[in-house]
Amino acid sequence: MSSFVWRRLWSMVPTLVGITIVTFILIQLAPGDPVTIELEGGMRAGSVSARVVEDFRHAFFLDLPLLVNLHPMDVEQRVDRRVADLGHSRRRAEAITRLQGIGGAALPYLIPRIEGTDGDIHDGVMHALAGIAERIGMESELASASQAEVFWREYWDVYRLDYTPGRAHRLVRRLVRRDDPLARAELRRLDTYAYTPLIEALDQGLDAEQTTRIITMLRQVRRSGPTVNADDDESARADTVSAWQEWWRRERSRYEPLGRAGRITAVVTETQYAKWLGRVATLSFGVSQRDGRPIMAKLAEKLPVTILLSILSVLMAYGLAIPLGLRSALRRGAWSDRVTTLVLFFIYSLPVFWTATVLIQGVCGVSGPAIFPLGGLVSDGAEQWSWWRRGLDLAHHLVLPVVCLSYVSLAVLSRYQRGAMLEVLAQDYVRTARAKGLSRFRVIVHHALRNALLPVVTLLGLQLPYMISGAVIVERIFNIPGMGLETFEAIRSHDYNWIMAVVTLTGVLTMLGILASDIVYAWLDPRVRLDGLDEGEAT
């Protein structure tokens, strides 16, 4: 048994890779050319702005090569490229702005360029350096061009050692320990060079005050970005921290050098696919473009609702399907069997969204009696009620959604149950049991039922994809704040981060569901685990 489980787990690896590849292809399909999106968006609700598309391109690193990056860029190469651009009169202005934008992290590569360059490039470097001096609050030292050269040379003699990872880390540690104005001033001078240790510090289990201190420092350097307020609670602070980490994940290659080993691995890692793989592996899907909250936090809130709905629906489907199917099989050919089969067949063809619409109109008080609430999960003012009354209220709200989500499964499952039972009843061992003179009850329950339940129970894993799909429709119609409704809204407002996260996670979840049902099947039926993994070769 364990060898089967291991083999099956191993076969999951290529599937997982496949899932990331398919989702990666989806990213490529996504918004395309901002201009067409703009045009098309104008005609639809929730149009896409150029900013959203830019965000998307940035978040998914769409400016990197797909699979292999022969020229990975780090801060050093960015500086080199911009310095080279300084020689071109047309690109000069932009190069200066970009160099100044890199800030303190550019100094280790920019200051040495004062020597050995002349003419336009030299002027440009000095120009950029002047901008950086302004950023780090040293503009007063630079009165004239000749003074500036001397100033930077001296500055670099004195402070060169500050622009090393060890020193920067030490400064940040000091700031974490206490609100040290000296450390703050020095970090201010390091400017963007301090990003790496500051962001890393956020990960080290700081308390509220320390987090606030680090984020204030980060905001001083970046001059914008999410902030924490004194009255923020734990989760709001966590949201801010993850927003910063998300920002850093996108931006770090602008400020960090790769190093020698990093340069080699970057051929693979600094690519769109590797970045996507990294996101999936660390479950860092970023923040929702709809409300700025981290995707994982939102999922943690929405997923339980959908899971509750699905579990109740699956339970209801099985709870009704098994007895119905068995009954039909035992009374095969009787009119009750025929009616059940026919009704289930029709039910199977009823579109869920139509049934749900009719139910809303019929029994939710729109144009009929208000037996059930119109939607949502809780009534207004339910917070003050006692727990059992809230439970009843929840159940009341869940009746119609669960009915809508379960009836198709019910029809399918009871058909299977009927078929399985009929097949088992025709087996020789059932005839033998009957011939031995066992009671009808004993034959049915002990000999037939156990074998007839097997194929139906193993269908459990396959209910998961259906439930996920159905949840979108049902949650949309009944306005239930779960994953399905959120996905619907995300698609409407082009929240690509949410869509990508959800499509990846549902893929992984479904795969795990199928895996679980395979393992259960193998556990229940020894024939499966003794055969090969591929069912086709076994037949």
Add this chain to the structure above:
Amino acid sequence: MTILHREWLRPPSWLRRFGQGLRRRREGGVALVTVALMALVAVGADFLAAERPILLERDGRLYLLANVFDYDELRDLDNGSICGEMREGDWALLPPVPYGPFQSRVGGWVQPLEPPDRDHLAGTDDRGRDVLARLIHGTRVSLSVGFVAVFLYAMLGVLLGGSAGYYGGGIDHAVNRCIEVMMAFPAFFFILTVQGLMGSTTVIQLVVVIGLTRWTDVARLVRAEVLRVRAMDYVLAARAVGLTEWRILTDHVLPNSLGPVWVTCTFGVAAAVLTESALSFLGFGTPPPTPSWGELLTQAYENPQAWWLTLFPGVVLFSTVTAFNVLGEVIRDMIDPRLPQVT
């Protein structure tokens, strides 16, 4: 002395077996008629509901098929205005439903959300368009999405599943992995998100997305069947006779493996029609203003008092889906006569 006629050895033709299947299950006939009617409506939608007359004699000029072709002189006119301006000697042959699927006259003589009456047998929608006309043209959209998508994925499935089963080895492995990966995504949810990412731009895009997502069932079936048939003695005999691999595959293996595909595809049309309308219901299916059953049901959801928007599209959708499902069962009985007692 008995003479063996060749005819006796030949298996009954497909048509014959289908007829037998229909005779055994009466509801199959009803389903077949429904499907045929639906197909007729889809093909002849322009002759059943159109903005302009089929034939028109106006000012001494005869306009042929004005419902299909655009005539410059008639551009600003429709059935109503043409009949209103009739002069001596003019005549027109109007389609049974004298409204087009896009024709909307809010504030004019057609009101939005008008309940069914003599002018509009199925009422009007929230933009004053005739619901019956939109249903008729929606049939064309739904059925073509259903058929083309299923055709697409059947081709893909037979190609991939067939080569996996027949050649085995690396191809088999690769195809199996692809199937496993695609099956890991909940089909409808996946199609929905793809539509959401790309934006619902054309009907063709929807068809392609459905086709590229749902091929796995067919591929699995064909693969298993080909594996079964490949081991048959007659394939060995064919090889012994010296037929080429290609000939064996196309003449002996594939024809004997495709039976179950017909069943899956018939159920598949029902599923694709449902997928299309559910997507359109959510607003991510066919792009507006394409007439679609699902889109009408969205309006029903938004305007709960308009019962005709719920009833008519619902009935049409339900009967189409049921008809294809019944047909699928009949075909399954026909291919595997052992099964009928199960259903």
